[in-house]
Amino acid sequence: MSTAAPRKPLEDIRIISLEQYGAGPFGSVHLADLGAEIIKIEDPSVGGDVGRYVPPYFEEEDSLFFETFNRNKKSISIDIKTPEGRAVFEDLVRNADAVYSNLRGDVPEKIGITYEQLKHINPKIVCCSLTGFGMTGPRMKEPGYDYVLQGLAGWMELTGEPDGPPTKSGLSLVDFSGGYVAALSLMSGLHAAARDGVGMDCDVSLYDTAMAMLTYPATWHLNAGYQPSRISHSAHPSLVPFQAFQASDGWLVVGCAKEKFWQRLAVVIGRPEWALEDSPYATFSDRNERRAELIAELDAIFATNTVDHWLSLCYPASIPCGPINDVEQALKDEHLAARNMLVETEHPRYGTVKQLASPVRVGAEIPEYRRAPQRNEHAEEILTQVAGYDAAKIAELTAAGAFGAVKN
Template identity: 85%
Template sequence: MTTAQARPKPLEGIRIISLEQYGAGPFGSVHLADLGAEVIKIEDPSVGGDVGRYVPPYFEEEDSLFFETFNRNKKSISIDIKTEAGRAVFEDLVRNADAVYSNLRGDVPVKIGITYDQLKHINPAIVCCSLTGFGMTGPRMKEPGYDYVLQGLAGWMELTGEPDGPPTKSGLSLVDFSGGYVAALSLLAGLNAAKRDGIGMDCDVSLYDTAMAMLTYPATWHLNAGYQPRRISHSAHPSLVPFQAFEASDGWFVVGCAKEKFWVRLAEVIGHPEWAQPGSKYATFSLRDQNRDELTAELEAIFRTNTVDHWLGQCYPAQIPCGPINDVEAALKDEHLSARHMLVETDHPRYGTVTQLASPVRVGSELPSYVRAPQRNEHFSEVLTEVAGYDEARIAELKAAGAFGADAR
């Protein structure tokens, strides 16, 4: 191997058998697939496969833009693992795989036999990563876990929104997506240990654990100093002042002073350099926090006197952290997005060209290549012959036994 072009993708050679569905699980594995892992989706033919195929509003038959987002670069096969024949196929795939990956309710992995103890006799090095709502232990183990529920349960919604408004969820499914990242990280750590030791393991990952862990420093403050979080108007930071959304004459923008040097620069920009001088009631982090309401009112009055572009035009050259509050359309048109190769296109038989966001995970200088999400059961023959090692007679036998469901194609 003498050229960068000849170098394999970072995860090329890794095979993952995935019982994944909807958002959290597929979001985690799509980054692995982009990096070259062979992700084989086992889709249940009795329910039409991954429910993500039918998410409105942009879907027709079994094609949806939602499904495209989370399943590019993967393979699909329909197997009914509830049948004896389907279970045999699943185990043959496990025999020749590195990992089994799923996102199901916490009690389901054991029920359907996809934990390490239930598969190690087939493949002692198999890594079984189960992303569940509440984990595979504990009193909530059997509860279904959904992003919206967990944002409330983990305290996120109480922290979000205006002080006089209702608790508010994030506009994105951040628990699901964060859980997917955690599952991918756990799986990779497990694969490294299995390669080193020749022994696999379970990775018991949960959306609940993820959501709670992301409370980070407010949780530490509360546990050790009795801190009681509160919502602050205009999404302000709980301790750094100013660091929040401000309204200009024609819209909103964010400006933040995470270091004292930024406050010195901002004071110059707004025409009050004396506010950053020793002796000022706004001179330090602590003083600005103590006088938050007064300072915020002063800043709000100043920022309303001119446009977003004016203030950003003053703050950017001064290297003060700032930015516009974009709508989705404006965010997707930012020239930095394309400069970072974050927009990718795939060819699709129904949609023609599908444009979507790339994975932010970068390994080396080579950019990933992208293939559309698979049609249901698209890789039936490839997976059964190349991975399971079946011939046509064995496939016909298994099909007759119901391994692939009544609608096997």
């Protein structure tokens, strides 16, 4: 039996990343946690990744926002707009498995990071470009931001109370979902490249992601003319009840996604007759047709007691339910710690930084966590071990401005 430490799932993967802000770094941080070597190329002319300067919790080039998306990564400052910087970039590509970026749709080709532009250096390179609108189509050159796409893709019209304005999600779900899609696309590309010996482009966009996540409401509309509308209390469009209810001291969610849950809920709330075959609320269709009257009845019932009271009845009956927590309450849930979802890293400015782990799990080993890199922190390691440069070559490139303007 070998006593060697188990290898991390992706520790043999090297990714050169021109990533910035949220969506791109969010996608690659899961790969970094699984052992992939993520080499962030940061533009020295703009101070590196803009995520370093996101308020309110930032100082100089450190921010808690940046820490969230960049743990377990390495950083080097390279100005790839200069011939010397471009040469360094290509030497890194020569010894990498993938090039990853999140830029505007027309930029990857402009700066020469598509497969066609890099395959002469490394035929197996996978070039994953996460852009706002993709690398084709009439919106290709438009900048893509989460809030804009939530509106464009119809999400905001679906969100909020019926008499309120269109509302965005409380989190940047297009950005984060786009990051997951990019990571999945990149890993699929790496698998194919390892199998076939040929790399490719992965043209991933936030727009495609947001549109695809319309899922069944889109299918209903395309095939049956369904017109979505907002429903009070964040209710499901067809499953009744499945929504937020206000108790005497707060809010909870109760959902009946199966008939058995409705039958149990009817007993719990003291209305067992509502689950009988001759009840006007007996089936999914019955409850949907009589949504307004049923929800009014349920609202009145749930208002008579506390959140804890209702949960104490619903949990033992295995009815899908839960409190509507604030962020502090959510982070204190004992299940979070039990699932090893709280991460601590040590930082020279912040001391111990606490954050959430990646939900991506592969095998039984718990990932190791290292703080996000300082800008250019790993330059010497990357230039010597990946690019293969000696001290004289590094000095020559530095003088030529490959790593940023030379200070006199």
